[in-house]
Amino acid sequence: MNHFEPIDGELACEGVLLSDIAQAVGTPVYVYSSATLERHYNVLRQALAAEGLKGENGGEALIAFAVKANSNLAVLKVLAQQGAGADTVSEGEIRRALAAGIPAHKIVFSGVGKTASELAFALKAGVSEINVESEPEIHLASQVAQSLGTRAVIAIRVNPDVSAGGHAKIATGKADNKFGVSFSEAERLYAQASNNAGLRPVGITCHIGSQITDLAPMATAFSKMKGLVQRLRGEGLAVERLDLGGGLGAPYFNQPTPPSPADYAQMIAQTMGDLDVAYSFEPGRMIAANAGILLSQVLHIHRRPEGRQFAVLDAAMNDLIRPAMYDAYHDIKPVLVRQGPMETYDVVGPICETGDTFTRERDLPPLEAGDLVAFLSAGAYGAVMSSQYNSRLLVPEVLVRGDQFAVVRPRPTYEAMLDQDVVPDWL
Numbered sequence: 001m002n003h004f005e006p007i008d009g010e011l012a013c014e015g016v017l018l019s020d021i022a023q024a025v026g027t028p029v030y031v032y033s034s035a036t037l038e039r040h041y042n043v044l045r046q047a048l049a050a051e052g053l054k055g056e057n058g059g060e061a062l063i064a065f066a067v068k069a070n071s072n073l074a075v076l077k078v079l080a081q082q083g084a085g086a087d088t089v090s091e092g093e094i095r096r097a098l099a100a101g102i103p104a105h106k107i108v109f110s111g112v113g114k115t116a117s118e119l120a121f122a123l124k125a126g127v128s129e130i131n132v133e134s135e136p137e138i139h140l141a142s143q144v145a146q147s148l149g150t151r152a153v154i155a156i157r158v159n160p161d162v163s164a165g166g167h168a169k170i171a172t173g174k175a176d177n178k179f180g181v182s183f184s185e186a187e188r189l190y191a192q193a194s195n196n197a198g199l200r201p202v203g204i205t206c207h208i209g210s211q212i213t214d215l216a217p218m219a220t221a222f223s224k225m226k227g228l229v230q231r232l233r234g235e236g237l238a239v240e241r242l243d244l245g246g247g248l249g250a251p252y253f254n255q256p257t258p259p260s261p262a263d264y265a266q267m268i269a270q271t272m273g274d275l276d277v278a279y280s281f282e283p284g285r286m287i288a289a290n291a292g293i294l295l296s297q298v299l300h301i302h303r304r305p306e307g308r309q310f311a312v313l314d315a316a317m318n319d320l321i322r323p324a325m326y327d328a329y330h331d332i333k334p335v336l337v338r339q340g341p342m343e344t345y346d347v348v349g350p351i352c353e354t355g356d357t358f359t360r361e362r363d364l365p366p367l368e369a370g371d372l373v374a375f376l377s378a379g380a381y382g383a384v385m386s387s388q389y390n391s392r393l394l395v396p397e398v399l400v401r402g403d404q405f406a407v408v409r410p411r412p413t414y415e416a417m418l419d420q421d422v423v424p425d426w427l
């Protein structure tokens, strides 16, 4: 469920008409619904609690929002106020999480290639855990921690070698992906880490992909994770935490429906039985995707004599790259629906490459130049992947709460864009 519904026939976000936002801020612009963010976070939280999946000291399981899905400080603050933690993959993301008011003890530092200085920053900040992905990274974490006179709290990322479906570019759980170590390596490394003066291994973690719509591969992976916890404990090693990653799909219109958070939690409870660990999760997409839209204006309707019609928008692949990069499908809705029979459009941006096509041959209500359209389900992996390609200004972001809205990242000026470059004085 989300809060992008019409008011008197005109598409709105919560209590704010999208046309009012377009008028005040211009287009293209991302618009986020704080009520939807809160709702998605709390639906998951309640589902986990209902199945008895607990966190540290018998408290709630940690839901560490994957900051890479949407890293706007205002979005993070909405989630922080609900009690969310953060799953981060760079020093920049740790800094964002802290700046948004997420306490360090709820921040997980993940990622395949952390630098020594990023590890030092994370350790000084006191993050909850560092999810290490390879043997060299474990050694580096140990060295950095010892040089700071501390121990790095680590979880070892295991690659469960399962195919979770979804697009190849976002599948992460097969042995030939770059992520994590095998089960046998994890056992050896966990034992080693337990005897290392710079490390305190507290658990294991996995994350097998994104936009997963089938629980079966997750259940397979999680049951292997349970087996590893039991084997490690059998060797006398302490395993306090189990981080099961993110990856649960979000409902995208016209795409396979993902399992509900309740079904997901139930599957985990059934798979884990009475395994006594503190659970944590790293959802990104399922919280943010349907909490955001990209609002754009039709520049022209370009009709080819052969009959093809192109709706040329003021948004482009640099603003929303998912269709070009992942063949992603976004529902497109006119903000005001014109009367008349459906028409077939290729919806495209103005960038000079064919990849700048949002969709081909989509049946939509009739469109005319000047109309506003919304790309739904654009709150995750949307603005965070935007760029200035073609020297287009970075797309702004707006957050709505009830009947108020605020620009939470302004559109830069052309001067600011040019000021980013430096021409050396010897030219």
Ligand SMILES: *Cc1c(COP(=O)(O)O)cnc(C)c1O
Residues within 6 Å of the ligand: 066, 068, 069, 087, 110, 111, 207, 209, 210, 211, 245, 246, 247, 248, 282, 283, 284, 285, 286
């Ligand atoms: C990308 C990522 C996530 C979030 O994935 P979603 O599909 O957005 O839930 C969580 N954990 C790790 C380690 C990731 O790389």
